[in-house]
Amino acid sequence: MNRNLLASCLSLLLFEAYGFVELEITVPSGTIIGSYGQVLILPCTFQVGGSWDLRSTVITWQRGLDVVHSFYYSRDQLDRQNPLYAKRTSLFNREMARGNASLRLDGVTPKDAGVYTCSISTNFGSRKKSFGVNIAAFYSEPRLQFSVLNDGVNLLVTSEGGHPSPTLQWLIENSEDITNQTQTHLMQDTHTGLYSVSSWINLTEVTNSSLTFILSNNLLGQNIRREIQLSSDKREKQTEPAQRCQGCFSLIPFILLMFVLIIMVLVFAVRRNLTKQNSFNKKQHMDQTQALNGTV
Numbered sequence: 001m002n003r004n005l006l007a008s009c010l011s012l013l014l015f016e017a018y019g020f021v022e023l024e025i026t027v028p029s030g031t032i033i034g035s036y037g038q039v040l041i042l043p044c045t046f047q048v049g050g051s052w053d054l055r056s057t058v059i060t061w062q063r064g065l066d067v068v069h070s071f072y073y074s075r076d077q078l079d080r081q082n083p084l085y086a087k088r089t090s091l092f093n094r095e096m097a098r099g100n101a102s103l104r105l106d107g108v109t110p111k112d113a114g115v116y117t118c119s120i121s122t123n124f125g126s127r128k129k130s131f132g133v134n135i136a137a138f139y140s141e142p143r144l145q146f147s148v149l150n151d152g153v154n155l156l157v158t159s160e161g162g163h164p165s166p167t168l169q170w171l172i173e174n175s176e177d178i179t180n181q182t183q184t185h186l187m188q189d190t191h192t193g194l195y196s197v198s199s200w201i202n203l204t205e206v207t208n209s210s211l212t213f214i215l216s217n218n219l220l221g222q223n224i225r226r227e228i229q230l231s232s233d234k235r236e237k238q239t240e241p242a243q244r245c246q247g248c249f250s251l252i253p254f255i256l257l258m259f260v261l262i263i264m265v266l267v268f269a270v271r272r273n274l275t276k277q278n279s280f281n282k283k284q285h286m287d288q289t290q291a292l293n294g295t296v
């Protein structure tokens with residue numbers, strides 16, 4: 001402890017003696033989050049004094065070993081810039097005299113995520129500091145799709161355009177976790193780096209219940225929670241024949257009445273026919289007798 005203190009005092013003394021104090025620079029203390037497709041400013045400030053000289057200032061932004069942007073001889077020097085960053089970076093030159101070495105990065109995508117280092121060298125000294133950058137995108141409103149299988153129903157939920165990969169959860173009746181009865185497929189677009197997710201469950205038996213689908217993008221605090229109400233009319237189907245029969249029962253008196261009426265009409269018609277035939281027969285008989293009488 002004492003020796004450490006002594007060492008730091010000594011180094012401080014040495015710096016003072018050479019008139020050279022380590023440059024103070026400031027970068028974010030944690031990871032910063034950029035929004036997909038938007039401008040992201042990577043903050044970095046350095047200490048400037050009265051005798052600060054632009055011409056002896058070198059600002060270099062790197063991600064790992066890749067050069068993101070560099071500035072020296074009072075201007076941008078981009079011949080060693082990584083092509084991924086071409087025409088997407090700029091420094092705030094007017095702010096530089098105030099110690100602002102922040103980098104503006106346009107149209108960020110998940111490919112820009114990583115650890116960035118801001119290195120500054122001026123006539124006061126030099127220093128570099130690093131911080132993390134993550135790119136996030138919101139997942140779209142999930143789409144729900146039902147398809148009927150031979151032995152049940154397939155329930156499919158899809159959502160696109162998010163980053164990073166989501167966490168998914170399925171609940172039944174808002175409590176029981178049934179995530180491991182479901183299947184999930186995650187796809188990353190090679191061009192944009194964004195994810196599409198689809199998750200499905202096969203229900204062999206649909207009962208009156210509620211299913212809850214939860215999709216979270218933890219980086220953004222996005223939490224999509226959708227409840228799906230399932231209802232089955234199976235019981236109604238079972239009671240349907242009975243209801244039909246009840247209908248039949250209420251029809252029975254009517255049908256009986258109609259039946260009786262038809263019978264009555266038929267009987268009446270038959271009887272009328274019979275009496276007609278009888279009278280005809282009688283008439284014929286009489287004619288015959290008359291004829292017989294005539295011939296006599």
Ligand SMILES: *[C@@H]1O[C@H](CO)[C@@H](O)[C@H](O)[C@H]1NC(C)=O
Binds near residue numbers: 041043044095100101
């Ligand atoms: C640097 O300047 C830019 C442009 O005015 C500003 O948006 C940014 O906040 C400044 N950064 C710091 C750390 O002051």
Ligand SMILES: *[C@@H]1O[C@H](CO)[C@@H](O)[C@H](O)[C@H]1NC(C)=O
Binds near residue numbers: 177180
């Ligand atoms: C499903 O998850 C539960 C815990 O949530 C676990 O106890 C059970 O073994 C899992 N079932 C299968 C089939 O993986």
Ligand SMILES: *[C@@H]1O[C@H](CO)[C@@H](O)[C@H](O)[C@H]1NC(C)=O
Binds near residue numbers: 183
């Ligand atoms: C659901 O059913 C389809 C078609 O029968 C099958 O391909 C799929 O693997 C099933 N999924 C689950 C989670 O059981």
Ligand SMILES: *[C@@H]1O[C@H](CO)[C@@H](O)[C@H](O)[C@H]1NC(C)=O
Binds near residue numbers: 232
């Ligand atoms: C489900 O609920 C509906 C009305 O909400 C009801 O008519 C039906 O009988 C119920 N089905 C079962 C299987 O409980």
